[in-house]
Amino acid sequence: MLEREEYVEQAYLFKALYERMQENMATQDLLKWIKEEILSTTNLPMALDYLAAELKLHGTFAPAMEKLSHYFTPFQTYVIGEAENPRGKFDFRVALKVLEREAEYRSNAPTPQGIFLYEFECLSRNRLGYDRGLDAIALDPIFDSAWREWITTVRRQVGLIDIADLIYVRSQQYPIDCRRQGREEPPAEFPMLFGQKEGRIAMANRRKDPLLLFAALHRQLNYPAVPKLVPVDQTREILPNLARRVDRLETRIKLVEEEQRGGIDLTKFYENQPGKRSSGNLPKDDER
Numbered sequence: 001m002l003e004r005e006e007y008v009e010q011a012y013l014f015k016a017l018y019e020r021m022q023e024n025m026a027t028q029d030l031l032k033w034i035k036e037e038i039l040s041t042t043n044l045p046m047a048l049d050y051l052a053a054e055l056k057l058h059g060t061f062a063p064a065m066e067k068l069s070h071y072f073t074p075f076q077t078y079v080i081g082e083a084e085n086p087r088g089k090f091d092f093r094v095a096l097k098v099l100e101r102e103a104e105y106r107s108n109a110p111t112p113q114g115i116f117l118y119e120f121e122c123l124s125r126n127r128l129g130y131d132r133g134l135d136a137i138a139l140d141p142i143f144d145s146a147w148r149e150w151i152t153t154v155r156r157q158v159g160l161i162d163i164a165d166l167i168y169v170r171s172q173q174y175p176i177d178c179r180r181q182g183r184e185e186p187p188a189e190f191p192m193l194f195g196q197k198e199g200r201i202a203m204a205n206r207r208k209d210p211l212l213l214f215a216a217l218h219r220q221l222n223y224p225a226v227p228k229l230v231p232v233d234q235t236r237e238i239l240p241n242l243a244r245r246v247d248r249l250e251t252r253i254k255l256v257e258e259e260q261r262g263g264i265d266l267t268k269f270y271e272n273q274p275g276k277r278s279s280g281n282l283p284k285d286d287e288r
Contacts, residue, residue, distance in 0.1 A: 001141050002071070004107050009044045011103035012037075018096040028052055047071050060084045075119050076102075078136040082128050090126055097227040098122055105224045112142050113194055114223045116151070120163070121214045121226045130158050146191045164202040164213050171199025197221060 016034050021027070031052045038044050047068055054064035062081035065072045076099055082088055083095035102118060116137065123133040134155040138148045154166055168174055169186075171194035178185045194202075201220060205213040218225045 006042050007103045007107035009038050009042050011100050014096045014100035074136040074139040101224050101227055112147055115142050118224045125226050163210050164206045167194055167202040168199050170194055172196040173199025
């Protein structure tokens with residue numbers, strides 16, 4: 001885990017990239033200007049130098065971030081790699097917003113539960129693939145061996161068992177329900193990774209859409225929500241396009257009116273070329 005100031009600057013980096021990419025500026029230039037704004041006491045300026053060099057050489061971010069695995073988490077690298085995949089449909093702007101919100105959460109007392117639920121929801125909403133995605137999540141330094149073992153179990157069982165059930169049986173609510181219902185409790189060495197509140201919310205959302213589970217966790221426990229793609233504002237193009245259409249309609253109406261009066265005068269569309277007499281100055285038949 002990095003220091004808090006590192007995550008604060010990372011959040012600013014992803015936010016600035018997202019906002020300034022809308023201005024159609026080169027990414028190399030953006031990194032150069034953003035580096036001047038980043039706090040120099042952090043390690044991010046050095047990482048930006050390496051990212052800019054690799055970007056000029058290969059044209060992508062993901063390979064450089066993978067080499068900086070001591071600074072960027074495997075999940076961050078995986079998200080950027082999926083956004084840069086030419087065969088994928090994951091928008092690079094959404095990837096930047098995902099990483100920005102994750103960095104903001106890491107800078108404010110993050111928990112393993114919140115990090116896992118946020119990153120798993122990101123995989124679910126954007127269809128990024130569970131196999132490689134969960135492998136990247138498991139390598140996050142915030143998770144201990146018990147968490148990594150459980151994430152590996154989730155990777156094998158996701159799609160066969162609801163994520164709500166997987167969370168419920170590893171929550172502190174599960175042994176309470178077992179005692180109340182007279183069932184056998186899990187062994188003491190079986191670690192409970194989620195709290196009682198997460199277990200109750202998961203139990204209430206069993207056999208439902210997983211997105212309802214995530215929405216309830218956001219409302220009740222204030223876990224971060226995965227950002228969605230905001231459509232590009234096209235209102236700026238409405239008036240120019242409308243003006244061009246009106247001009248074309250006026251031209252067509254004038255042509256129709258001229259045709260009804262007796263024909264269209266084509267001479268006004270002729271170009272007066274140098275050295276040639278225009279059609280309007282041609283001699284009459286009796287003058288030839």
